[in-house]
Amino acid sequence: MALSYKRRQFFRQLTGLLAAVCLPLPLAYARWPEAHYAASPLDATLKQLFNDTMIEPSDQIDINVPLIAENGAVVPVTVNVALPAVQKIYLLVEKNPVPLVAEFALSEKMQAVVSARVKMAQTSDVWVIAETAAGLYKASTTVKVTIGGCGG
Amino acid sequence: MSSIKIRAKLLGEAIQIRILIVHPMETGRTLEPQTQQSLAAHFIQTMTVLHNGEVIVQADMGSGISKDPYFAFMLNGGQLGDTISVDWSDNRGQHDSASETVK
Numbered sequence: 001m002a003l004s005y006k007r008r009q010f011f012r013q014l015t016g017l018l019a020a021v022c023l024p025l026p027l028a029y030a031r032w033p034e035a036h037y038a039a040s041p042l043d044a045t046l047k048q049l050f051n052d053t054m055i056e057p058s059d060q061i062d063i064n065v066p067l068i069a070e071n072g073a074v075v076p077v078t079v080n081v082a083l084p085a086v087q088k089i090y091l092l093v094e095k096n097p098v099p100l101v102a103e104f105a106l107s108e109k110m111q112a113v114v115s116a117r118v119k120m121a122q123t124s125d126v127w128v129i130a131e132t133a134a135g136l137y138k139a140s141t142t143v144k145v146t147i148g149g150c151g152g
Numbered sequence: 153m154s155s156i157k158i159r160a161k162l163l164g165e166a167i168q169i170r171i172l173i174v175h176p177m178e179t180g181r182t183l184e185p186q187t188q189q190s191l192a193a194h195f196i197q198t199m200t201v202l203h204n205g206e207v208i209v210q211a212d213m214g215s216g217i218s219k220d221p222y223f224a225f226m227l228n229g230g231q232l233g234d235t236i237s238v239d240w241s242d243n244r245g246q247h248d249s250a251s252e253t254v255k
Binding site (some may be wrong): 032098109 | 166177179181197198203206207208209210211212213214215216217218219221222223224225226227228229230243
């Protein structure tokens with residue numbers, strides 16, 4: 001009896017350990033869409049992301065960035081989308097070697113407000129594309145960079 | 153020590169979540185001054201934010217995110233004492249996670 005108890009306990013611990021080791025893996029190695037982050041012109045990235053889906057310009061997307069960034073390595077960006085049912089927010093910098101910076105999939109509980117700090121290789125437009133239940137919307141604004149973000 | 157700092161603050165009806173991660177976010181295009189060899193790419197690829205164990209933000213990113221990434225989000229609803237967790241993984245298979253209670 002003492003033996004079987006120990007054995008049971010051992011298996012219980014083993015299961016716990018296995019769960020602890022294995023469970024985070026699918027999360028940690030969640031699929032990363034490599035093709036989205038190819039070094040290509042903005043047009044090619046947009047085609048890769050959305051194929052040829054219409055992207056409508058919208059004045060409901062507010063992009064808060066500095067007019068002039070002294071340091072292109074750290075440009076603070078805050079995006080506020082006032083459209084209903086925003087599912088995903090894409091952040092792009094037109095003239096970066098890799099235009100797509102990040103994509104944020106937001107649950108229904110989230111406000112469509114995202115802040116991040118991005119690198120900018122040179123003066124360029126910052127694009128925000130919001131994916132909503134009704135379709136794709138975009139807005140862009142220019143940031144003047146005085147020192148580049150890539151070791152320049 | 154954890155690479156992640158989380159601040160989750162109740163602001164009226166919403167929770168402001170701020171995340172700071174210590175990470176080089178190396179693009180793979182920077183040249184090392186002495187050797188003129190490019191530094192190997194090393195950047196976070198995915199980050200997940202959870203509220204009481206439920207995924208609220210799934211972020212994918214490239215090396216265009218600045219070194220030591222900072223993110224802020226707003227969560228509707230939620231209460232004091234709720235748990236906000238963050239985990240990330242990078243292109244070298246490294247990963248880390250951390251949790252913080254809403255204050």
